[in-house]
Amino acid sequence: xxxxxxxxxxxxxxxxxxxxxxxxxxxxxxxxxxxxxxxxxxxxxxxxxxxxxxxxxxxxxxxxxxxxxxxxxxxxxxxxxxxxxxxxxxxxxxxxxxxxxxxxxxxxxxxxxxxxxxxxxxxxxxxxxxxxxxxxxxxxxxxxxxxxxxxxxxxxxxxxxxxxxxxxxxxxxxxxxxxxxxxxxxxxxxxxxxxxxxxxxxxxxxxxx
Amino acid sequence: xxxxxxxxxxxxxxxxxxxxxxxxxxxxxxxxxxxxxxxxxxxxxxxxxxxxxxxxxxxxxxxxxxxxxxxxxxxxxxxxxxxxxxxxxxxxxxxxxxxxxxxxxxxxxxxxxxxxxxxxxxxxxxxxxxxxxxxxxxxxxxxxxxx
Amino acid sequence: xxxxxxxxxxxxxxxxxxxxxxxxxxxxxxxxxxxxxxxxxxxxxxxxxxxxxxxxxxxxxxxxxxxxxxxxxxxxxxxxxxxxxxxxxxxxxxxxxxxxxxxxxxxxxxxxxxxxxxxxxxxxxxxxxxxxxxxxxxxxxxxxxxxxxxxxxxxxxxxxxxxxxxxxxxxxxxxxxxxxxxxxxxxxxxxxxxxxxxxxxxxxxxxxxxxxxxxxxxxxxxxxxxxxxxxxxxxxxxxxxxxxxxxxxxxxxxxxxxxxxxxxxxxxxxxxxxxxxxxxxxxxxxxxxxxxxxxxxxxxxxxxxxxxxxxxxxxxxxxxxxxxxxxxxxxxxxxxxxxxxxxxxxxxxxxxxxxxxxxxxxxxxxx
Numbered sequence: 001x002x003x004x005x006x007x008x009x010x011x012x013x014x015x016x017x018x019x020x021x022x023x024x025x026x027x028x029x030x031x032x033x034x035x036x037x038x039x040x041x042x043x044x045x046x047x048x049x050x051x052x053x054x055x056x057x058x059x060x061x062x063x064x065x066x067x068x069x070x071x072x073x074x075x076x077x078x079x080x081x082x083x084x085x086x087x088x089x090x091x092x093x094x095x096x097x098x099x100x101x102x103x104x105x106x107x108x109x110x111x112x113x114x115x116x117x118x119x120x121x122x123x124x125x126x127x128x129x130x131x132x133x134x135x136x137x138x139x140x141x142x143x144x145x146x147x148x149x150x151x152x153x154x155x156x157x158x159x160x161x162x163x164x165x166x167x168x169x170x171x172x173x174x175x176x177x178x179x180x181x182x183x184x185x186x187x188x189x190x191x192x193x194x195x196x197x198x199x200x201x202x203x204x205x206x207x208x209x
Numbered sequence: 210x211x212x213x214x215x216x217x218x219x220x221x222x223x224x225x226x227x228x229x230x231x232x233x234x235x236x237x238x239x240x241x242x243x244x245x246x247x248x249x250x251x252x253x254x255x256x257x258x259x260x261x262x263x264x265x266x267x268x269x270x271x272x273x274x275x276x277x278x279x280x281x282x283x284x285x286x287x288x289x290x291x292x293x294x295x296x297x298x299x300x301x302x303x304x305x306x307x308x309x310x311x312x313x314x315x316x317x318x319x320x321x322x323x324x325x326x327x328x329x330x331x332x333x334x335x336x337x338x339x340x341x342x343x344x345x346x347x348x349x350x351x352x353x354x355x356x
Numbered sequence: 357x358x359x360x361x362x363x364x365x366x367x368x369x370x371x372x373x374x375x376x377x378x379x380x381x382x383x384x385x386x387x388x389x390x391x392x393x394x395x396x397x398x399x400x401x402x403x404x405x406x407x408x409x410x411x412x413x414x415x416x417x418x419x420x421x422x423x424x425x426x427x428x429x430x431x432x433x434x435x436x437x438x439x440x441x442x443x444x445x446x447x448x449x450x451x452x453x454x455x456x457x458x459x460x461x462x463x464x465x466x467x468x469x470x471x472x473x474x475x476x477x478x479x480x481x482x483x484x485x486x487x488x489x490x491x492x493x494x495x496x497x498x499x500x501x502x503x504x505x506x507x508x509x510x511x512x513x514x515x516x517x518x519x520x521x522x523x524x525x526x527x528x529x530x531x532x533x534x535x536x537x538x539x540x541x542x543x544x545x546x547x548x549x550x551x552x553x554x555x556x557x558x559x560x561x562x563x564x565x566x567x568x569x570x571x572x573x574x575x576x577x578x579x580x581x582x583x584x585x586x587x588x589x590x591x592x593x594x595x596x597x598x599x600x601x602x603x604x605x606x607x608x609x610x611x612x613x614x615x616x617x618x619x620x621x622x623x624x625x626x627x628x629x630x631x632x633x634x635x636x637x638x639x640x641x642x643x644x645x646x647x648x649x650x651x652x653x654x655x656x657x658x659x660x661x662x663x664x665x666x667x668x669x670x671x672x673x674x675x676x677x678x679x680x681x682x683x684x685x686x687x688x689x690x691x692x693x694x695x696x697x698x699x700x701x702x703x704x705x706x707x708x709x710x711x712x713x714x715x716x717x718x719x720x721x722x723x
Contacts, residue, residue, distance in 0.1 A: 013365075013382065013394070071371060071372075071373055072371060073377075074377060074378045074399065074400050074718070075377070075400055075422070075425065075718075075719060076422055076425035076507060076508060076719065078377070079425065079426065079469075079507055080506070080507060082489075083489065083493070083506075086486055086489040086490075086493070087486050087489060087490050087493075088489075088490070088493045099373075101372070101373035113400070114400065114402055116398075116399060116400060116401055116402065118398050118399050118401065119370060119378060119399040119400070122369070122370050122371060122399070126371060148418060148419065148422070149402045149403070149404075149407065151407065151410065152402050152403035152404075152406065152407055153403050153406065154398075154401050154402060154403050155402055155403070172508065173506075173507050173508065175506060176506075
């Protein structure tokens, strides 16, 4: 049984590298302005009646009590994230012990580490692969603003140039207690979020693909 | 204790084995001409009482008029070390012969120097950028790199 | 009826479920068997060597923390030793003893993660890892007492330390020395003769001695292949020549041996800390160094035996307040040179285990 292949679709490593270089340059040219933080839950015009509020509360309780994290840990803050999952600062009491390898099964991305321009298209792709509703916690100084490496040639000055961020947790690295506080703040934010008008929120986030 | 060998003695022997290669030698290091670097490195690695079989590091420094590539070798057998340097005066397309055939550890380190400083290593099987992406403008670690 | 097959390239992407960081490999596979791998780095390249030229000598110390972020104190120590060699500063006795105690505690903490994540890669999802984390938390508490930080300490300075240790530190170290050997015995009892570990790790990913020397491998990986080379004995720095300890080596060079070497090194570290805590003198912890260190023009290279291997700093100075060039001899990048030799012929699952047994840290690979 002969298995033939169409040779045109097999790329050499040089072509893959050049393609990657073009993607990075394009992303770098288009990411100078920060993406605004999603804060529609502050919007007072979305008045809801009593029945919807109860449904909202139940759905939000379900969402915030079992956040599953997508793996995106480049650098040092990763070890504080793993320590939070560890036996001393136990994150599974918040329902969050799952660190799923696949972003398709996750709804929270905790960005633990410096993002470089070479890594940026991959982070954007992981964010796009997460299904709605999704949240992002920017952990550490490098995620907020580039941190101690801000003036470097390869460092993105903050994750909010590439993906929209919900909660910022400062520190270098933030102590596990600080990260747990940040997660609790996110849970409070989710508790107040309106559930039904979901579609405009995702369009306003500027989702691509 | 790893003895840092007196480079002047080694320089005498190197000059004897590969004539015309040693440009200058001080107590700390031997300065070698770039073209004869593979021969000098092979001599240092294979001579029985020198036997420098372990290459600690390769690095490059940008002094404004020339690039200097620094090699430090250690002998695990005899427990002594030596530093060998070579200079490259061309700023447009600097090139130095590669020692990847002698020590396989030079593979990634030479690619890194090419990526960040722009010095190409002749004879390297895979001379491509390693840290920065294909198409990055310039070589960042040079002194005249503007962001 | 012949089945025509051809090798295909599988990408182990920068984001993958392993604690080692953003490392990418393009593996050429024939079915499940690996023919060749090509590593791709740079996803964490932060340009630390270029940033060194903007910061002062003391201001570069926080950046050295972030190189090998699992064992930050070792990086600080290597850099401070390089600048002290350049300037000709001698460190007071008490500071030397403290440096040894802290370096060995850091080795314990690093090997906790190394062994824990080795088992994580082998498939024992998280249980051995969490056991090791419990002990690592105790060591991090000690470092928290010293410097206020759990991960990137910024505690060592050129000429010694910023401030002396608090009074509770040495009693707490003695308490750790009492409890940790029992924990190591308990851990070994669970893990050492486990059939799954032996089947997965014995004979897998063998690195021969000749290839190891040629590739410049150092640290536990080299010692597991039979190379009896440890900088604390071969080229003693600081005051390591005053202490009595052994260098564990193994012969085979497979994954199991690398794990055994790290485990035995943890016991030797406890011996060193015990001797140092007994003999530590009183005195100043920092020599008289100007606040803005300005070394004379020249260059220096200082290397230490960090938990992962030979970590060195090559510092060139031109008589100004910032280094002219500061190059890091990256242990993890150089240890990766042998990965290609080690994985040929093994399967994909073994690749993850072999890669985990080298114990790299991407902050040091990419700098």
